């Protein structure tokens with residue numbers, strides 16, 4: 001659960017790092033390690049994994065007593081799944097899967113050759129996406145990556161956009177210690193289906 005905190009603490013416009021992450025000498029941390037705070041100073045659900053939210057819930061239950069609604073619904077042995085009925089707000093992973101599905105699918109339906117207007121609209125979309133993405137820590141890193149020389153969105157064609165999106169996704173995969181995806185296969189994954197026919 002160190003993924004947001006592996007780097008040095010950075011200042012931010014919208015929210016804040018959980019201050020308890022870094023005060024090893026504090027007697028009783030207010031939030032468990034891994035919980036990211038939003039601009040209101042409260043835990044940011046869309047920036048935090050369910051597992052870390054579960055830890056928060058357990059902490060609340062032990063400090064506030066078993067009479068809270070959370071404590072009643074979360075026995076100590078509960079798995080993260082019990083915190084996760086299908087109609088609850090997304091955590092960072094569910095949000096991410098949905099967002100990548102949208103982004104790669106947009107690339108898959110992008111024209112083989114984009115007009116100047118389409119290119120301009122796509123640049124605007126990606127710029128706004130980077131600003132509005134609900135996980136603010138994810139959004140800041142995504143914007144920083146996009147703004148680096150050489151990483152600017154490549155919007156001239158479906159092929160170029162699809163590969164660029166795959167590279168953007170691989171950047172996050174690397175950050176999270178996940179396996180990189182073979183970008184030569186992005187179109188099979190997101191547009192045509194696999195060559196072995198299993199999606200037909």
Ligand SMILES: Cc1cc2nc3c(=O)[nH]c(=O)nc-3n(C[C@H](O)[C@H](O)[C@H](O)COP(=O)(O)OP(=O)(O)OC[C@H]3O[C@@H](n4cnc5c(N)ncnc54)[C@H](O)[C@@H]3O)c2cc1C
Nearest residue numbers: 003092093096097099100137138142166169170172181186
């Ligand atoms: C812009 C953005 C930034 C994010 N930043 C963070 C962050 O800082 N911290 C954090 O914890 N989470 C972040 N996330 C969420 C994270 O990327 C994952 O979505 C989440 O961890 C769930 O991962 P997953 O393993 O289920 O699959 P996902 O990474 O969501 O991938 C979904 C599917 O896409 C396919 N895929 C994987 N890699 C590629 C690729 N390179 N190209 C094409 N297809 C691919 C695979 O089939 C995979 O099953 C971010 C999401 C987005 C959209």
